[in-house]
Amino acid sequence: MIDNLILGFQTALTPQNLLWCFVGVLAGTVIGLLPGLGSTTGVAVLLPLTLDFEPVTALIMLAGIYYGAQYGGTITSVLLSTPGEASSVVTTLDGYQMARRGRAGAALSIAAIGSFVAAIFSLILLMVLAPPFANFALKFGPVENLSIMILGLATIVSFSGESRIRGLAMASAGLLLATVGMDAATGTARFTFDNVNLLSGVPFVEVMIGLFAVGEVMYQIRVGAAAPIRTRFRELLITRSELRRSIGPIGRGSVLGFLLGCLPGSGSTLASFIAYGVEKRVSRNRSQLGQGAIEGVASPESANNAAANANFVPTLTLGIPGGGTTAVLLGAFTIYGLQPGPLLFQSQPKLVWGLLVSFFIGNVMLLVLNLPMAPIFAQMLRIPYAYLYPIILFTSFVGAYSIDNNMFSVWIVFVAGVAGYFMKLYDLPMAPLVLGLVIGPLFEKALTQTSALGDGDLLIVLSHPIALVVLALAVLLAAGPSLVRLLPRNTPDREREPAGV
Amino acid sequence: MSTLIRIRGNGEATVYAMLALVGLAAAVSGAFYGVFVDGGRVGPGFLPLVAGGLTAVLCGWLALRGVHGRRSHPPGGPADGVEPHLAEDINPVDDATDDDVDISGRTRRERIHNLWKVFGLTLGAILLVQVVGFLAAFGALVFVISTWIERQPLLKSAVIAAAATGLIYGVFGLFLEIPLPGGLLGLGTEG
Structure with missing residues (x-):
């Protein structure tokens, strides 16, 4: 462990990696705070810039964008009531109310402090737990991998609240999309319509750029711009009472965020909602939640940062994405010729530990950047969106083109952009679609291998204890919300609580 | 029915x-x-x-x-993962009517028209890549959206479009050496 940490620091502290870590967290903050851009978009669009980098440097920068965006997304949520990041959606409830009462600075400060504490807490757990888990995962065969991917799909579907059926529909649509191209086992070309570009499948990063960048930009044009609330340096000071009230929520948010973030496919949005829901039940000031309570900012912001780091547990140890952004990062690993999974810790210790240690460094940079400079970042919200979104479109398309130097990528982005707009408009959940698309090839491979192991009998899964436990967990997750609804309810207030929160 | x-x-x-x-x-x-x-x-x-x-x-x-x-959910429903009752508080857009005016003074109907114009212009820019090249097509897209759709001042829009094109050329064309198509005009970084 100590040797690994030393190796990590030696890797992360090179001038080059420090510089790109800083660029990543700064870009992430800016990307997170701009409406219409999120960490998934940022990583997808900027991924082509890193193609010439050393893999460790590239991943340090891209991961910096990911957790930097968690900080930046808060600024927009608080000042505009428009989340810059999906994981900051719930922060708008209390953050914006605090801003309207002149406490925007305090909301931003506690968000930065909570995010930092949660990030460090979850990183320690990540470093302690990921290596033994990776060792354990070495015992996994196709049957166990198949069950874990089913768990991932069940997780993301089960936490879609009332939209579980839509979540399942989108996850199956994602799996279906993943079948486009040549079947790895038999070489059969499926749904390619004689287009050679489709033989290798639907290009994942281009789809991400289309869905999250172009689709989001189009949606923002429809929504229209809102006026940001001003914040000043002196408002950044938080009172002793606010700090005291935030300690519990930060602790609860950190623990919940880490636990939920470890589930494949859960992302960080889910953690922020669950953390907010828990505060609504246990906080001493729960009656003030929704009206500008600092707990409503501290808890979800801690949870989303803890979850962002915990998302790397399934991503690095199993090769199964923890959420949308880690799905893009998984794509980046493949582009750099790396195979995430249990062997990564053994075959690429420098990369893994350099990356993990860079999270520490990046979070320190973010705290230093965000505490005193939040009002300066907030000024960026004054850039007219009229100028911003055409440039986002330009960058998205040129970024997509540069992945394969092919106009086909540009068309994929356009089509995915149209799809992304309608998905956003009609609230079709994107995360299950993305997860289905990413794990589709892995899922099919595991399915084929499992079928071969059982000579065509997929019930062989039942003879593998680990797979059985994981599948039972998946069934519990999928059926859990429905079972909870069957429980008797005591008060009218409880009936108003959302499912899954 | x-x-x-x-x-x-x-x-x-x-x-x-x-x-x-x-x-x-x-x-x-x-x-x-x-x-x-x-x-x-x-x-x-x-x-x-x-x-x-x-x-x-x-x-x-x-x-x-x-x-x-x-x-x-109504059109423009809540974001991913947002529980419906929370979304009512978060997305004021959900119940937007034609009277809903944004910061730039546009009604909902105008914004939807603009959206389709941007879709059309983007499609046009992609089709124009083979004729005028990638940089020119998308540089023009930035300029046309800023002036025609967003009604921003002509000179300011031209400067921003030129700066964006220059930056993309520098980063992608020169730094990353991406062979951006030049079209019939040869305004790219191919070859």
Whole structure:
């Protein structure tokens, strides 16, 4: 462990990696705070810039964008009531109310402090737990991998609240999309319509750029711009009472965020909602939640940062994405010729530990950047969106083109952009679609291998204890919300609580 | 009114119905790829059949529920993962009417018109890449959107479009050496 940490620091502290870590967290903050851009978009669009980098440097920068965006997304949520990041959606409830009462600075400060504490807490757990888990995962065969991917799909579907059926529909649509191209086992070309570009499948990063960048930009044009609330340096000071009230929520948010973030496919949005829901039940000031309570900012912001780091547990140890952004990062690993999974810790210790240690460094940079400079970042919200979104479109398309130097990528982005707009408009959940698309090839491979192991009998899964436990967990997750609804309810207030929160 | 007409009149139901049709087509095609191979093992058509079938059934049900049952969300509904009752507080846009005016003074109807214009212009820019090159086509897109759609000052828009094009040229063309198509005018970084 100590040797690994030393190796990590030696890797992360090179001038080059420090510089790109800083660029990543700064870009992430800016990307997170701009409406219409999120960490998934940022990583997808900027991924082509890193193609010439050393893999460790590239991943340090891209991961910096990911957790930097968690900080930046808060600024927009608080000042505009428009989340810059999906994981900051719930922060708008209390953050914006605090801003309207002149406490925007305090909301931003506690968000930065909570995010930092949660990030460090979850990183320690990540470093302690990921290596033994990776060792354990070495015992996994196709049957166990198949069950874990089913768990991932069940997780993301089960936490879609009332939209579980839509979540399942989108996850199956994602799996279906993943079948486009040549079947790895038999070489059969499926749904390619004689287009050679489709033989290798639907290009994942281009789809991400289309869905999250172009689709989001189009949606923002429809929504229209809102006026940001001003914040000043002196408002950044938080009172002793606010700090005291935030300690519990930060602790609860950190623990919940880490636990939920470890589930494949859960992302960080889910953690922020669950953390907010828990505060609504246990906080001493729960009656003030929704009206500008600092707990409503501290808890979800801690949870989303803890979850962002915990998302790397399934991503690095199993090769199964923890959420949308880690799905893009998984794509980046493949582009750099790396195979995430249990062997990564053994075959690429420098990369893994350099990356993990860079999270520490990046979070320190973010705290230093965000505490005193939040009002300066907030000024960026004054850039007219009229100028911003055409440039986002330009960058998205040129970024997509540069992945394969092919106009086909540009068309994929356009089509995915149209799809992304309608998905956003009609609230079709994107995360299950993305997860289905990413794990589709892995899922099919595991399915084929499992079928071969059982000579065509997929019930062989039942003879593998680990797979059985994981599948039972998946069934519990999928059926859990429905079972909870069957429980008797005591008060009218409880009936108003959302499912899954 | 028949179910089909009601689906066509409901945007959300139409989207689900289209997805259901795609799923159905994929499931049928999957059967032709071979659902099982030798020894009863999973074949190349298995996943398309299962995923396509599931998509067809679920999306078909959602489409029908959209027109016969209660509507799950109004257009412009909550973001991913947002619980419906929370979303009511978060997205003031949900209940937007034509009187809903944004910071730049545009009504909802104007914004939707602009949206389709931007879609059209983007499509035009992609088609123009082969003629005028990538940088010129998308540089022009930035300029046209800023001036025509967003009604920003001509000179300021021109400066911003030129700066954006220059930056993209520097980063992608020179630094990353991406061979951006030059079109008939040769304004790219190919070769």
